[in-house]
Amino acid sequence: MEFTQRDRSRMNNKVIQFVRFVVLNLAILKGVNHSKRS
């Protein structure tokens, strides 16, 4: 597998990455909630 130009653009596109930043934080918080039960 190699990164395509589209992959490279996506990885540094500020708008896309801002959305990913929000989504990843929410995903981590959701995952962490599972740990909280312990």
Place this chain on the structure above:
Amino acid sequence: MARIAILGAGFAGHTAALHLGHRLGKHHQITVVNRTDKFSFIPSWVWVGVGHMPLRKTQFPLAPVYRKFNIRLIVGKATEIHPDERYVLVEPDSGAEADRRLDYDYLIVATGPKLDFEGTPGLGPENGYTESICTGPHAEHARGRYLEEIARMEKGETRRFVIGTGHPGATCQGAAFEYISNIHKDLKKRGLRDKADLLWLSNEQAVGDFGVRGVHVKHKGTLLSSREFIEAAMHEYGIRWQVQTGVTSVEPGVIRWENFEGAKGETPFDFAMLIPRFLGQPMKVLDRDGADISSELLAPNGLVKVDAKYGLPYDELIKTPEAWPETYRSPRYPEIFAAGIAFAPPGPISVPHTTPNGLAITAAAPRTGMVSGIIGRIVALNVAELVKKGTMSHGERMTEMYAACIASMGDSLWDGAAATIMIYPVVPDFRRYPNEEGRDLFVTHMEMGLAGAWMKRMLHTTFMYKLQGRFGWRLIPE
């Protein structure tokens, strides 16, 4: 009044201290013994090692924090545990007699790893020829050496960098991967990338193993392995790689190794950062008569035996999720707990390998900051319950644990990157998830991009805030 002793103020020990201080600090005696008077946010030492962050920004003094939580701090080294009489002997930096003997009702061993540079002749910055980012002073030394290499490249020299693992049984490949990635990005920014040959040298079965047997994720409708993903990243960064390799010794400018097939070879280098094997801290465990009873509490590697099933062959271990500990409590001494890197895992997560010459080359199981913090919290909650109610109700095996790992691949908030890896569970459970991975493929996720760089920097800031026990600290997850 209960007496709780915590050895170590890293992610596990310090997290345990804060939770215990919050719950018990006013009415019970909590004492932390730590080698230094500071907490260190170790993940950011990657950036210290390339000169992008000063060491002081990764540390804060412990005493003011512990004062808030009614915790006593002894700066020094624990040297002996006397579990039958329930006390620890300490060599305090202050030399104060009152700090030499620490009696306890509950003991939490969270001493982190002994960095076993001696396990590989020629390894390490103190008595060897390689660098390290495993301690603050080492990271600063690595920065100094790195800048020397920069100066040579600026004069037109081509230099060889070798980054990875320095022992066949080493762990922490993630940190080394971050370091080589940040070196690449820094050299690119300086316009020197063409003057550097970067080689990734590790004991992993494959690139992207990271000691957790790799990760599979769904990507554009297909199953993508971390091997494919990280190989693509390394290819993108122009980093060569050599895995399935155990470093056996280092001499000036030469790394000697043996690979999975038993072939022996050597790799020249100008700058090398190789992670050593992790062992338990050298503490004696003695009975009333002074006889050594280490084997009652410790595994042969010096890590603390807890409620795990030890001795299972790998094929059986991988099918036995309950072999992984749940409460991190010593079965022999129920008032002793071990948290973070200090507990002995029942075995590796990654597939072990022995060469035809009998050399075991196996990436050891990592315990990241998040996992260590979670275990520290679990142990603290259990000790608090034991003190208050005499029972405990908290537990979480690494086969049930969710963890997020963000591997910096360039710290610029404008054009940096990081690999964000969410893994559930940390240790595969093939019973619950009968797929190739043994993990929940909806939750387990991996991606690379600028968002990860933002998250990595945010982690630094929020954890430095949280771990100083500031307002709302308990709302921030480990």
